[in-house]
Amino acid sequence: MEITPELRGRVDDLFCDYAFCIDDDNPEIWPDFFTDDGLYEVTTREADQRALPMAIMRCKGMGQIRDRITALRKANIFEDHHYNHIISRPRLTANGDGSVHARTNIVVYRTMHDGKQERFVVASYYDEIVEQGGVLKFKKRRVVLDSRRVDVLLVYPI
Amino acid sequence: MPDTIVPASESLSQPLVWPAEGPTRVPFRVYHDPEILKLEHERIFRGAVWNYLCMEIEIPNKGDFKTTFVGEIPVIVTHNRDGEIHAMVNRCAHKGALVCLTERGNKQRLSCVYHSWTYDLTGQLRGVAFQDGLRGKGGMPEDFDLSKHRLEPLRVAVYNGIVFGTFSDETPDIETFLGKTVCDTLKRNFSRPHKIIGYHSQIIHNNWKLYAENVRDSYHATLLHTFYTTFKINRLDMDGGMILAEPIPWHSLSYAKRATIQEDEGYKDIHSAQFDETALEGPELLQSFHEFDDNITHMIQSNFPNLTFQFTLNSLAVRHFVPKGVGKTELHWYYIGYEDDTPEQEEMRINQGNLTGAAGYVSLEDGCINEFVQRGSHFSEGAEEFLEMGGKTVESSEASRATEVSIRGFWTGYRDIMGFGG
Numbered sequence: 014m015e016i017t018p019e020l021r022g023r024v025d026d027l028f029c030d031y032a033f034c035i036d037d038d039n040p041e042i043w044p045d046f047f048t049d050d051g052l053y054e055v056t057t058r059e060a061d062q063r064a065l066p067m068a069i070m071r072c073k074g075m076g077q078i079r080d081r082i083t084a085l086r087k088a089n090i091f092e093d094h095h096y097n098h099i100i101s102r103p104r105l106t107a108n109g110d111g112s113v114h115a116r117t118n119i120v121v122y123r124t125m126h127d128g129k130q131e132r133f134v135v136a137s138y139y140d141e142i143v144e145q146g147g148v149l150k151f152k153k154r155r156v157v158l159d160s161r162r163v164d165v166l167l168v169y170p171i
Numbered sequence: 172m173p174d175t176i177v178p179a180s181e182s183l184s185q186p187l188v189w190p191a192e193g194p195t196r197v198p199f200r201v202y203h204d205p206e207i208l209k210l211e212h213e214r215i216f217r218g219a220v221w222n223y224l225c226m227e228i229e230i231p232n233k234g235d236f237k238t239t240f241v242g243e244i245p246v247i248v249t250h251n252r253d254g255e256i257h258a259m260v261n262r263c264a265h266k267g268a269l270v271c272l273t274e275r276g277n278k279q280r281l282s283c284v285y286h287s288w289t290y291d292l293t294g295q296l297r298g299v300a301f302q303d304g305l306r307g308k309g310g311m312p313e314d315f316d317l318s319k320h321r322l323e324p325l326r327v328a329v330y331n332g333i334v335f336g337t338f339s340d341e342t343p344d345i346e347t348f349l350g351k352t353v354c355d356t357l358k359r360n361f362s363r364p365h366k367i368i369g370y371h372s373q374i375i376h377n378n379w380k381l382y383a384e385n386v387r388d389s390y391h392a393t394l395l396h397t398f399y400t401t402f403k404i405n406r407l408d409m410d411g412g413m414i415l416a417e418p419i420p421w422h423s424l425s426y427a428k429r430a431t432i433q434e435d436e437g438y439k440d441i442h443s444a445q446f447d448e449t450a451l452e453g454p455e456l457l458q459s460f461h462e463f464d465d466n467i468t469h470m471i472q473s474n475f476p477n478l479t480f481q482f483t484l485n486s487l488a489v490r491h492f493v494p495k496g497v498g499k500t501e502l503h504w505y506y507i508g509y510e511d512d513t514p515e516q517e518e519m520r521i522n523q524g525n526l527t528g529a530a531g532y533v534s535l536e537d538g539c540i541n542e543f544v545q546r547g548s549h550f551s552e553g554a555e556e557f558l559e560m561g562g563k564t565v566e567s568s569e570a571s572r573a574t575e576v577s578i579r580g581f582w583t584g585y586r587d588i589m590g591f592g593g
Contacts, residue, residue, distance in 0.1 A: 072453070162372050
């Protein structure tokens with residue numbers, strides 16, 4: 014893909030749709046943003062700098078991506094909360110293989126059921142985006158948290 | 172253990188009277204009272220215990236240092252030029268400033284940025300800026316003696332790659348302190364060359380002792396963490412038990428074995444067949460390989476005061492939970508692999524990392540559950556916990572892991588060292 018104004022608009026839409034599905038508590042459609050062999054990872058800047066291969070959350074392939082949401086709905090126990098993703102402008106780079114690399118800064122606020130509200134995460138997305146059947150999808154979405162500390166727990170994807 | 176301990180009731184402005192039932196009761200006040208946290212620093216963290224400092228592999232080279240905390244006391248661990256490991260309080264002997272400002276690094280000398288007081292890697296003072304003054308004026312008095320000043324030292328013991336430190340001269344040797352069960356477990360898990368493959372931390376909004384209870388609480392495991400049952404994952408851990416350390420039952424080992432090994436010889440090393448019936452769409456998450464002949468597939472080994480080792484399938488982690496005030500704790504997760512892991516084995520460890528940590532399928536609830544106790548017990552300091560599951564005794568149990576015996580063991584040791592005993 015070439016980096017055109019049209020592509021920038023489509024990437025913006027992809028990022029908004031992705032964030033709003035989580036913010037609106039509709040994570041059932043979250044897997045649809047990934048390719049079948051997609052990789053989703055949440056790691057930290059420190060782990061990256063130290064070249065530690067293990068992430069905090071890692072879903073490799075559609076099965077594991079779907080299992081995260083099933084677990085969130087059916088297995089895991091936590092206090093009700095929702096996110097609000099604030100997304101900056103992505104920097105897009107065309108890869109030689111037709112995919113596009115995007116790096117984007119984000120802030121996620123977390124509001125608890127009782128109104129307690131705080132900045133939950135400051136992070137960057139490192140994405141590999143491909144086009145499949147006319148739709149943009151993440152072949153890889155890597156969330157790199159600025160802090161190695163996670164407050165309380167991480168259950169909804171970022 | 173010091174035998175001249177001052178009764179804790181004389182050290183607190185409001186005496187704490189432990190309920191007559193002993194370690195089956197815990198007054199909620201111990202989670203909320205800042206005076207008790209202060210006393211814990213005197214009696215536990217500066218007392219006759221071996222505290223976890225770091226992994227030896229974090230400071231492999233001469234000059235490497237790592238900063239950590241003993242309780243809330245900032246500590247530096249160094250690997251000096253003679254190859255020895257030293258530990259000292261990260262507090263300049265001059266004005267008390269932090270000497271090391273980063274979590275890890277490599278240095279020939281430790282130098283305080285405030286007034287350039289400089290120490291060698293054993294913590295001994297080696298130089299003071301302007302010691303002789305400027306142009307013959309000022310400087311330190313004649314009787315100033317560099318050798319009389321140093322960073323406050325801890326004694327260090329390295330056991331199977333784990334670096335421990337103690338402030339007290341009365342702490343017994345490390346093997347006596349840990350006891351046979353813990354020593355055997357550490358040998359099993361850490362005597363092979365190992366490496367750190369993952370690290371993050373988790374802020375939990377509860378007193379550090381609630382996490383010490385939580386890791387010893389085998390009663391809650393299948394009730395709160397429903398991942399295995401929800402996904403119909405065959406329980407791997409039918410046989411198991413809880414072993415308490417002797418003579419003080421403040422460390423413990425909870426373990427479980429897979430019920431049977433049904434695989435053909437050809438599948439001996441990789442077993443994912445047990446997930447046939449699972450509702451997981453990505454069952455490869457739990458693919459594991461046979462590592463130990465004892466067939467233990469799950470172990471939680473907890474050391475007094477604030478350290479736990481977990482080995483779930485092939486996922487080995489060190490959990491160090493550090494108090495940050497009376498109602499807050501930083502839980503550090505270090506994930507460990509072995510130097511001779513094949514890429515496939517490392518991939519399995521990485522995948523299984525999804526089970527634990529801040530986003531762990533079977534651990535994320537622990538990020539909030541202890542906070543629920545912290546919040547639930549606020550200003551109920553006259554009330555107490557009830558801990559009689561599995562009886563009232565404090566003895567090892569091979570029968571059932573639906574027991575609070577290990578928690579009672581923790582409180583038995585805690586009451587004695589704190590002077591809260593009956």
